Amino acid sequence: MxxxxxxxxxxxxxxxxxxxxxxxxxxxxxxxxxxxxxxxxxxxxxxxxxxxxxxxxxxxxxxxxxxxxxxxxxxxxxGAPPPGTAHWLAQARPLGGHFAGIPFALDRVDSGxxxxxxxxxxxxxxxxxxxxxxxxxxxxxxxxxxxxxxxxxxxxxxxxxxxxxxxxxxxxxxxxxxxxxxxxxxxxxxxxxxxxxGTAPEFTGHSLGVTLEDPTVLTPGRQYTDHGMCNFNPPGTLALADFDGGAGHRQPLDRDTAEALLRRVSGRDVRVRELHLATTWTDAAxxxxxxxxxxxxxxxxxxxxxxxxxxxxxxxxxxxxxxxxxxxxxxxxxxxxxxxxxxxxxxxxxxxxxxxxxxxxxxxxxxPGAGSRALAAVMADLLDTTGGATYMAERVWGISQQLPLGGAHPLVGRSAPDFVSADGLRMGELLRAGRAVYWVFDAGSPLCGVLDAWQPQVQCIIRQPIDGMGLAALLVRPDGIVAWAADTGEAAGDVREAASRWFRSAA
Missing domain, CATH: 3.50.50.60 (FAD/NAD(P)-binding domain)
Structure with a gap:
């Protein structure tokens, strides 16, 4: 077939x-x-x-x-995380994410x-x-x-x-x-x-599930050492970064080799009673x-x-x-x-x-090294500021993502805002049909009807949203990306040209 x-x-x-x-x-x-x-x-x-x-x-x-x-x-x-998961989820302040293990607080993020x-x-x-x-x-x-x-x-x-x-x-x-x-x-x-x-790996990452003879030998959380990084989440979940140039990737680990690796990277006198699970990864990009x-x-x-x-x-x-x-x-x-x-x-x-x-x-x-630790300390200070935390949230959460579509309006290439009309029509739900949406906010606008020839590929909607963000209309692709937008009182531009870039007219 x-x-x-x-x-x-x-x-x-x-x-x-x-x-x-x-x-x-x-x-x-x-x-x-x-x-x-x-x-x-x-x-x-x-x-x-x-x-x-x-x-x-x-x-x-x-x-x-x-x-x-x-x-x-x-x-x-x-606010405690599930057993064995990332230690930074258990911090006293609500956290928005991290960068190389350096957390930023949710209350520092300015969504305005x-x-x-x-x-x-x-x-x-x-x-x-x-x-x-x-x-x-x-x-x-x-x-x-x-x-x-x-x-x-x-x-x-x-x-x-x-x-x-x-x-x-x-x-x-x-x-x-x-x-x-x-x-x-x-x-x-x-x-x-x-x-x-791209670039070759600098380290081998190891994710391990173990039973330790004495878990108190290791400090919970992320610790940097002379050989890399040890992230311990009690009672027996470990993430190690061994700066070996990636040599350890896909190499088999038994209990003895896992214990030797853990002792070397952590720098602690730790003993592994049982190895339950092990996998490797690298930073190759x-x-x-x-x-x-x-x-x-x-x-x-x-x-x-x-x-x-x-x-x-x-x-x-x-x-x-x-x-x-x-x-x-x-x-x-x-x-x-x-x-x-x-x-x-x-x-x-x-x-x-x-x-x-x-x-x-x-x-x-x-x-590993004093220079990296000093740079990490500077980054931690930056992430504890409103500007630093907000920038980090934009990147980590994908808020700042914008495709280079070349439109004049700053909304073009961004994810469409979730507009809602007074009668409950919502942009997110309109997109569930897998078709584009052309939404005109004013029934008296000359923009009404200009994309009728593109139906049914394009759903043409005329509604006044509760919060229109100052827009007159916008064209949103099936993936939720704004292909064209015009502000109220400004030149509309050629929405037909924008539509023809992505869809064929039925006319």
């Missing part, structure tokens, strides 16, 4: 993309090498992830807030500095369990008709003029398009011949030179890898899926030309590059 799209990888990015495409009318097959979805690394404490504003808005815009609530990690009484954001049901940050999130996304994808084949690893691919042949699990599949969401060691990326460029190669596209870790510092990777990948999904679906329906897919690389590659640099900057603060 030929599918519209074959996706390699049934992680959160592949599943979310599959649902986006299926909602747009595509027949989608997802191939996943792992036979079983759930693993201990996807459950707490190792499976703790933080979703930020762009991701939470995307999930709301696809009708998943209630399902998302079921995945949320609930903090026990008095964000003029193009309105209150809405989507929060700025939510802790979730990865395993639970994947269940929600898989259920949504399958409810839309997506076929998921587990235990079927992609082995090879042969791009053709109008399709891609994919060999996986001893079978051959055909898709008009192939998307690699198959991780940092992506077979799709390698077989497509896309270069993966690499990015695909291009996210599209003919009929092969890349998203998530297949397109970019970096250290998990700051929890940006999952959000970055889901942002890829939200950006690519509606575009590829529109191409498949014949409502847009293939050139639209080039905008996927143009918009998402720079954001990926920014996150890679964000990761590298954190590594610089973690390096």
């Amino acid at each position: 030929q599918y519209d799209v074959v996706i390699a990888g049934a992680g959160p990015v592949g599943l979310f993309l599959a649902a986006e495409l299926a909602q747009g009318g595509a027949q989608v097959l997802v191939l996943e090498h792992a036979a079983v979805a759930d693993t201990p690394l996807k459950r707490l404490p190792f499976g703790l992830r933080g979703l930020t504003a762009p991701t939470l808005e995307a999930l709301d815009r696809r009708g998943l807030p209630q399902a998302l609530a079921a995945t949320q990690v609930r903090m026990p009484a008095k 500095r964000w003029p193009y954001r309105l209150p809405g049901p989507a929060a700025t940050q939510v802790p979730v369990e990865l395993a639970a999130l994947e269940v929600v996304l898989a259920e949504r994808a399958q409810s839309l008709g997506v076929r998921i084949m587990r235990g079927t690893a992609v082995e090879d691919l042969q791009p053709q003029a109008d399709h891609v042949r994919v060999d996986a699990g001893g079978q051959r599949f055909t898709g008009r398009w192939l998307v690699g969401c198959d991780g940092g060691r992506s077979t799709v990326r390698k077989r497509a011949g896309v270069a993966f460029v 690499r990015q695909a030179e291009r996210y599209r190669h003919g009929r092969v596209l890349l998203a998530g870790d297949a397109a970019h890898v970096h250290s998990p510092l700051g929890g940006q990777g999952l959000n970055l990948g889901l942002g890829d899926a939200m950006n690519l999904g509606w575009k590829l679906a529109a191409v498949l329906r014949g409502e847009a030309g293939e050139a639209l897919l080039d905008s996927y690389h143009a918009e998402r590659h720079p954001i990926g590059a920014q996150v890679l640099d964000w990761s590298r900057a954190q590594v610089a603060l973690m390096r």
Whole structure:
């Protein structure tokens, strides 16, 4: 059977993309090498992830807030984190996040500095369990008709003029398009011949679940040492950064080697009674030179890898899926030309590059040495100011994210504010149809009716919002990004030209 799209990888990015495409009318097959979805690394404490504003808005815009609530990690009484999770979650002051382990307080963040954001049901940050999130996304994808084949690893691919042949699990599949969401060691990326460029690792990260002879030997929280960093969350969850140039990555660990590693990095006389779980990672920061190669596209870790510092990777990948999904679906329906897919690389590659640099900057603060400790102390002072905490929140929560769409209005390229009309019409709910929204705020405006020829691709709405932020109208893409906006009393500009950039007129 030929599918519209074959996706390699049934992680959160592949599943979310599959649902986006299926909602747009595509027949989608997802191939996943792992036979079983759930693993201990996807459950707490190792499976703790933080979703930020762009991701939470995307999930709301696809009708998943209630399902998302079921995945949320609930903090026990008095703000204590679940056993074994990040120590900075247990601080006395409510915290908004961290940079290289340096926290910033929520009460220092001044949201009044964000003029193009309105209150809405989507929060700025939510802790979730990865395993639970994947269940929600898989259920949504399958409810839309997506076929998921587990235990079927992609082995090879042969791009053709109008399709891609994919060999996986001893079978051959055909898709008009192939998307690699198959991780940092992506077979799709390698077989497509896309270069993966960037910087080599400085350290090996180790996540360990252990039983210690005497847990009091280690100090809870993050400690910097002559060899790297030891983050201890009692009674037996550890994250180590060993500045060995990445030599320890994917090397097997038994109890004895884990104990030797822990003693060396921590500098303490610690004894490991049992080793329950161990995995490694590095701070290598690499990015695909291009996210599209003919009929092969890349998203998530297949397109970019970096250290998990700051929890940006999952959000970055889901942002890829939200950006690519509606575009590829529109191409498949014949409502847009293939050139639209080039905008996927143009918009998402720079954001990926920014996150890679964000990761590298954190590594610089973690390096062993007096200079790094002094620089970290300066950063801690900055993050304890309103300006520093607000800037950090903008970056960590994705509030400042803006695509380079070239519009004259400062709202263009940003996530659409969640406008609400007096009769309860809400922007986030309008976007659940997976179509663009053209919202005119005044029934007497000459902007009314100018995009009628673009229906049904574009929903045309005429309502006065409760808070219009001084706008006359705006055009919002299916992914929730503002494509055009005009202020009240100012020149409207050519909204037709803006619409024709993304959609084909039915006229």
